[in-house]
Amino acid sequence: MKAKLITIIGAGMGGLTAALALQRRGYKVQVFERAKEIREIGAGITVSPNARRALRDLEIDGALEACSSCAQVMNICNYATGQVQHQNYDSSVVEKYGFHVLQVHRADLHDLLRQAVAANDESALHAGHEFVGLDQDAQGVSVAFANGAVARGDVLIGADGNASAVRSRLFPGEAPKFAGQVSFRALIPRDLVPTSILERGLAYYTSPKRTLMHYPMRGGKIFNLLGNAQSANWEEEGWSISATAEEFAQAYADHAPEVLALIRAIPAGGLFKWGLRDREPLQTWTVGRVTLLGDAAHPMTPFLGQGACIAIEDGLVLGRAFAAAESVEDALHRYEIARKTRGTNVQIWSREQGQALQDGHKGRTAIERGLYDYNPVTASV
Numbered sequence: 001m002k003a004k005l006i007t008i009i010g011a012g013m014g015g016l017t018a019a020l021a022l023q024r025r026g027y028k029v030q031v032f033e034r035a036k037e038i039r040e041i042g043a044g045i046t047v048s049p050n051a052r053r054a055l056r057d058l059e060i061d062g063a064l065e066a067c068s069s070c071a072q073v074m075n076i077c078n079y080a081t082g083q084v085q086h087q088n089y090d091s092s093v094v095e096k097y098g099f100h101v102l103q104v105h106r107a108d109l110h111d112l113l114r115q116a117v118a119a120n121d122e123s124a125l126h127a128g129h130e131f132v133g134l135d136q137d138a139q140g141v142s143v144a145f146a147n148g149a150v151a152r153g154d155v156l157i158g159a160d161g162n163a164s165a166v167r168s169r170l171f172p173g174e175a176p177k178f179a180g181q182v183s184f185r186a187l188i189p190r191d192l193v194p195t196s197i198l199e200r201g202l203a204y205y206t207s208p209k210r211t212l213m214h215y216p217m218r219g220g221k222i223f224n225l226l227g228n229a230q231s232a233n234w235e236e237e238g239w240s241i242s243a244t245a246e247e248f249a250q251a252y253a254d255h256a257p258e259v260l261a262l263i264r265a266i267p268a269g270g271l272f273k274w275g276l277r278d279r280e281p282l283q284t285w286t287v288g289r290v291t292l293l294g295d296a297a298h299p300m301t302p303f304l305g306q307g308a309c310i311a312i313e314d315g316l317v318l319g320r321a322f323a324a325a326e327s328v329e330d331a332l333h334r335y336e337i338a339r340k341t342r343g344t345n346v347q348i349w350s351r352e353q354g355q356a357l358q359d360g361h362k363g364r365t366a367i368e369r370g371l372y373d374y375n376p377v378t379a380s381v
Contacts, residue, residue: 003328004028007143007153009131009166011038013106014294014311015159016113020058021319023120030151031117032143034130034160040110042187044217044224047104048366049097050374051309054316057377060112069103069216071202079207082196082256097372103202103215103224105187106308131165134290141289155328156290157318159311162277162299170287179278179301181354184227184248184271190216192265193223196258205255206357211303212252214262225262227252228302230358231275243273276301278351281344286332293318298343303354304366306346313376314339321381334381346371 006022008015011033019029047055047064055061076086094100117124130146134156141156158166163176190198197203202215209230217224229251248271249263279299285292294311318335325331349369356363366372 001322001325001327001331003154003322003331005030005153006155006157006322007141007151008032008157008159009143010158010160010164010294010296011035011114011125011127012040012159012161012294012311013110013113013308014296014315015157016110016117017054017058017312017315018157018159018293018318019117019124019315020113020120021054021316022322023117023124024058025319025323027319027322028121029117029124030126030153031124032126032129032131032145032151034128036128038114038125038127040107043106043185044187044215044226045104045106045109045308046215046305047102047109048305048309049093049099049101049372050376051312052099052102054312054376057316058116060116063112064104064109065100065102067108067218068105069219070100071103071215073202075200075203077200077203077205077256079205079210079212079255079259082200082258084200084203093367093372103217105217105222105224108218109308131160134166134169136288136290154289155332157293158290158296159293159315160296162279162295164292164296166290167279167292167296170290170292171282174279174282176277176279176299178233179276179351180230180232181228181276181301182231182273183276183302184225184229184243184251184273186225186248186266186271187217188223188225188262188265188267188270190221190223192267194258194261194265197223197262205259206360207252207255208360209358210252211354211357212255212259223262225266226302228276228354241273242269243271245271281347285336285340289328289332291332291335297340298347300347301350301354303357304346304350304369304371306350306366306371310343310346313374314343316376317379317381320376324381338379338381342374
């Protein structure tokens with residue numbers, strides 16, 4: 001392979017995983033992030049065995065487990081009474097897949113990826129670079145940024161999220177749209193969490209047109225709280241729009257008293273909301289020497305808990321595809337063939353699961369859909 005320099009737009013989970021996977025296979029990368037500082041917002045994610053296999057290959061899984069939480073039981077609860085109706089045990093996941101499901105602070109995983117990329121090449125990461133355009137030819141891709149900078153590489157990876165500017169450049173007129181869901185999120189210190197919630201730990205509540213989830217992170221030092229509610233419209237832009245605990249409580253007023261107590265325990269200034277955005281699946285992710293990865297390729301609603309996991313899979317498989325290929329074109333073809341069906345399927349299934357849960361049905365979980373079975377380290381490329 002003659003590719004010497006790979007450009008990545010977006011320093012989120014997918015972009016940094018791809019950068020690290022490529023570095024570990026001998027490629028030089030340059031990662032550009034529009035934010036002034038390369039860091040992750042405070043929120044929680046679950047990291048399941050399919051993604052942990054990739055993180056183990058990248059040699060950061062052990063460090064992630066050490067700074068995360070691992071709930072032994074997921075409690076499925078009645079939203080009005082709080083009564084536990086069903087329990088899913090982590091021990092059965094470990095027995096079948098060899099890994100715990102981790103409850104992770106996004107910033108912790110992001111920091112591990114960022115530090116690993118920088119340790120390989122301290123010049124690889126570039127903050128304050130907002131992508132505005134690209135020009136490609138038979139030899140490579142030139143990228144323009146809002147600050148006037150220009151960069152060139154042999155190939156370009158768009159990993160800039162569900163509002164991807166790279167995707168919009170490749171496929172103009174195909175804009176993200178409001179997905180009919182408004183999310184609330186907050187991090188709550190352990191000493192503010194009601195005792196009954198502490199004892200419940202990881203719990204999920206479904207109610208008409210809404211879902212709510214809470215779980216411990218960082219060894220139980222903080223709790224992550226996430227609510228998703230159907231909404232007819234949403235006009236505000238951004239992922240960190242301030243909200244009030246009373247606004248959140250009003251939307252979930254029919255929930256159990258301890259759930260409302262948890263909502264009202266959110267520290268002032270610690271609650272945020274955003275409107276989920278979605279896009280229709282693409283016929284292809286690749287145009288010439290440019291391809292997409294993570295939410296830029298397959299933006300996902302959170303109802304299967306797989307958004308970050310699938311982006312991590314993408315990143316590792318991309319690195320493997322380049323290592324196996326004889327040309328840039330061959331690498332991008334291998335990557336898309338290996339990932340597009342899975343990425344698109346999980347995108348669609350996440351939509352379906354959200355609708356099922358909020359309509360009062362169980363739907364099919366990530367485990368029931370076989371998503372944990374996938375191994376990005378050994379999958380064909």
